[in-house]
Amino acid sequence: MTHFHNLDQIVASLEADESTKGDPIKRTFVFDGEHLTANVGVVSDSGNALHIQKAHDELLVIIEGDVEFKVGEEIKRVKRGDLVFIPKATLHGPMLKQGQSFAALSVFAPHFDRTKANIEWDKES
Numbered sequence: 001m002t003h004f005h006n007l008d009q010i011v012a013s014l015e016a017d018e019s020t021k022g023d024p025i026k027r028t029f030v031f032d033g034e035h036l037t038a039n040v041g042v043v044s045d046s047g048n049a050l051h052i053q054k055a056h057d058e059l060l061v062i063i064e065g066d067v068e069f070k071v072g073e074e075i076k077r078v079k080r081g082d083l084v085f086i087p088k089a090t091l092h093g094p095m096l097k098q099g100q101s102f103a104a105l106s107v108f109a110p111h112f113d114r115t116k117a118n119i120e121w122d123k124e125s
């Protein structure tokens with residue numbers, strides 16, 4: 001494991017982790033610690049990417065995009081450099097219109113065990 005990564009290079013060459021290939025958000029996991037996990041997620045299809053992680057708080061650093069993002073009942077426009085905190089068990093995600101894309105660094109705590117079903121996708125919205 002390397003201790004250093006470049007976010008722009010990760011986004012440009014994103015290789016989605018097998019556990020996320022069928023999800024609206026494609027993720028590549030970059031760091032796993034005892035208590036946290038970091039990944040870069042990319043969304044390039046319009047539509048619903050809303051979801052919940054019941055057991056994980058999440059901190060997002062927006063890398064790319066200028067999109068509306070929902071956390072609970074709050075919706076804000078986010079762009080590169082913005083930070084978003086998502087408490088566990090809170091519905092959240094980017095809401096993309098045709099032609100928009102979005103990328104963010106996500107830091108999950110506690111550790112994100114990829115052998116478990118950690119994400120519940122909102123198929124209703």
